[in-house]
Amino acid sequence: MWKVAVVGTGFIGSTIAFVLASKGCCVDAIDINERRIAAFERGDCPIKEPGLAELLREQKATGRLRFSSDFSRVATADVILVTVGTPLAEDFSPDISHIRSATDAIAPHVHDGQLVMVKSTVPPGITRTVVAERLRRFADVHVAFSPERLAEGSAIRELQSLPIVVGGLDPQSSAVAEAFWQQTLGVDVIVVSSPEAAEMVKLADNLWIDLNIALAHDLAKLCDALPYDLDVLEVIAGANSLKKGQHYVNILTPSNGVGGYCLTKDPWFVHSLGARHGADLLTPKTSRTINAGMPAYCALQIAQWARRHDRVLANLQLAVLGLAFKTNSGDVRLTPVKPLLDALRSEGFGTVRVHDPMVLKEDADGWGVELNPSIDDTLRNADGVIFLVAHDEFRSLSPAHIAKLAAPGALVFDGRRYFDRSEIAELQNLGLAYKGVGR
Ligand SMILES: NC(=O)c1ccc[n+]([C@@H]2O[C@H](COP(=O)([O-])OP(=O)(O)OC[C@H]3O[C@@H](n4cnc5c(N)ncnc54)[C@H](O)[C@@H]3O)[C@@H](O)[C@H]2O)c1
Known part of the structure; x- marks a missing residue:
């Protein structure tokens, strides 16, 4: 089974980490927020989402789900998922500082052949110019972007049922990303031709939803x-x-x-x-x-x-x-x-x-x-x-x-x-x- 590191254990990261553990993956969930990590370690779930607290306790008990603020844990993973926040800056532009700092923290520990997959919502080009360029100075990693499209309130179900889009930096990155989601979640995977296309998919979905509601x-x-x-x-x-x-x-x-x-x-x-x-x-x-x-x-x-x-x-x-x-x-x-x-x-x-x-x-x-x-x-x-x-x-x-x-x-x-x-x-x-x- 796949060994996975999830970097950023907020709403998205914790849901993905717990569900992947339930599918048999060995998951290291990593966050700079030590209070949050300590809460998860105790079995307390600070994120209020139906079923998440139960999943946490269940999967912790299997020994497949571990929590840490130590980024060296990514070294043993086959797949590193980046799920840190991407807030709105004051001037309404995307703030990608968390992506940068998470990439810097991961970089010294990556090795050839690992897949680093960004799940955070980012503007087109960030996976290539910020994540891949930095990491490939350290190792020959596969890099892909895969938008997260689940909705709060039904996150666990949606993660296991919605089709997943992936766009790799090269065909091999896409192939590993596709195999990972198919083998872990068993969902349909749609491979698009580049990380930028996948990054645009997420923005297009949310623009459609917001405009439709308007x-x-x-x-x-x-x-x-x-x-x-x-x-x-x-x-x-x-x-x-x-x-x-x-x-x-x-x-x-x-x-x-x-x-x-x-x-x-x-x-x-x-x-x-x-x-x-x-x-x-x-x-x-x-x-x-x-x-x-x-x-x-x-x-x-x-x-x-x-x-x-x-x-x-x-x-x-x-x-x-x-x-x-x-x-x-x-x-x-x-x-x-x-x-x-x-x-x-x-x-x-x-x-x-x-x-x-x-x-x-x-x-x-x-x-x-x-x-x-x-x-x-x-x-x-x-x-x-x-x-x-x-x-x-x-x-x-x-x-x-x-x-x-x-x-x-x-x-x-x-x-x-x-x-x-x-x-x-x-x-x-x-x-x-x-x-x-x-x-
Ligand atoms: N919440 C949603 O419904 C949803 C749905 C789809 C996509 N997304 C996207 O997913 C991403 C994560 O969203 P979220 O709601 O989980 O955010 P969140 O704020 O709940 O979680 C982000 C986590 O990342 C951690 N973090 C920040 N910098 C870090 C670093 N350098 N290293 C390790 N951890 C770090 C924070 O401590 C926090 O726990 C965002 O880009 C968001 O746009 C969110």
């Missing part, structure tokens, strides 16, 4: 604005029944915004790359502007409902369900809930209670948010129940339970719970008001 947001705003009883989800479902070429129209769903570590930055990567190379790209800027505006749009919708009902905003109590940026994930990085809470405060709302069973208390430190551990306490006497993610716990809340706890006549604002038509009718029959995004 389209859904504009449709939702139009449904809200028109003087008819429109439900944007019904409109989208109808529109998506059209086959165009080989595929159906596939408009995604609107919500209270787009968050997380990828969609909020990758379109800006595309934009800054275009600007640097003389191409004035309008779509990334447009999608980012539309999607980043949704939290304020939703706060305004809630405030307008209150004003229409002659309510004094400062006297109202709001119950916000969900802080994470994604359903069934505890990740709050760049969550749209944070700007939405800020916008609710700017609108003048009084008490805002927040409940999210997936989020660690300390992750919300400094946000002026006190996480309430009890969903019922959060809902009790609320004048507005604001659903901002659709964790399983929130999906299973019945209209009757909401009505029992919330104040009479309360507003249920549906940012992402997507109540179906019969549930909406039930909420209304129970005396509650309902407002969704575009519905």
Whole structure:
């Protein structure tokens, strides 16, 4: 079986490391964050993702999964996966300093014939000019790029089912990368002709997703604005029944915004790359502007409902369900809930209670948010129940339970719970008001 080193044990690196161990690989997971390494060593999983903590404990017990901050461990690996972060710099360009430092740390330990595969999202050219050029001064390594496309909330399943794209520096690098994924995960592997093509694949995927969601947001705003009883989800479902070429129209769903570590930055990567190379790209800027505006749009919708009902905003109590940026994930990085809470405060709302069973208390430190551990306490006497993610716990809340706890006549604002038509009718029959995004 393959010996693997995973460099960078954040969300992506830990998921890949634990899953590969479960497939029988011997995995060394390496990170400069010693606190994180110590937590993994103890069997504590600081990353909130369904199934990850269980997988950690299971695979640690097999002895195939080890943690360290010692980069010399990469020397024994057949494959070194680079999964460090690539944040957005202040000027909206990609910050690849972590890629550089991880490459420098690996370099003295590599040897001929190893495969170094970059999984972090990088602009085209970084695998070749930063990673390969440095490493090949030390040894004749194979080098490839393979975009990571899994989504938080269903990461373990997606890692083992999504097709994997690889682009090697040369045919041999591609061949080793292809064999590695086929033999470990058993998924379809699509080999593209260069690392740059593979690097572009990831940016193209995320630009498509962000732009598609922006389209859904504009449709939702139009449904809200028109003087008819429109439900944007019904409109989208109808529109998506059209086959165009080989595929159906596939408009995604609107919500209270787009968050997380990828969609909020990758379109800006595309934009800054275009600007640097003389191409004035309008779509990334447009999608980012539309999607980043949704939290304020939703706060305004809630405030307008209150004003229409002659309510004094400062006297109202709001119950916000969900802080994470994604359903069934505890990740709050760049969550749209944070700007939405800020916008609710700017609108003048009084008490805002927040409940999210997936989020660690300390992750919300400094946000002026006190996480309430009890969903019922959060809902009790609320004048507005604001659903901002659709964790399983929130999906299973019945209209009757909401009505029992919330104040009479309360507003249920549906940012992402997507109540179906019969549930909406039930909420209304129970005396509650309902407002969704575009519905
Ligand atoms: N989170 C997602 O859903 C997702 C999905 C697809 C792709 N990606 C991409 O994958 C990459 C990793 O994302 P993430 O969410 O796991 O990030 P993360 O911030 O959770 O993890 C990055 C890890 O790398 C470590 N690190 C930083 N510099 C290092 C170095 N020099 N040596 C060793 N470790 C180092 C950090 O300590 C951290 O633990 C990014 O490029 C991201 O764009 C993320």
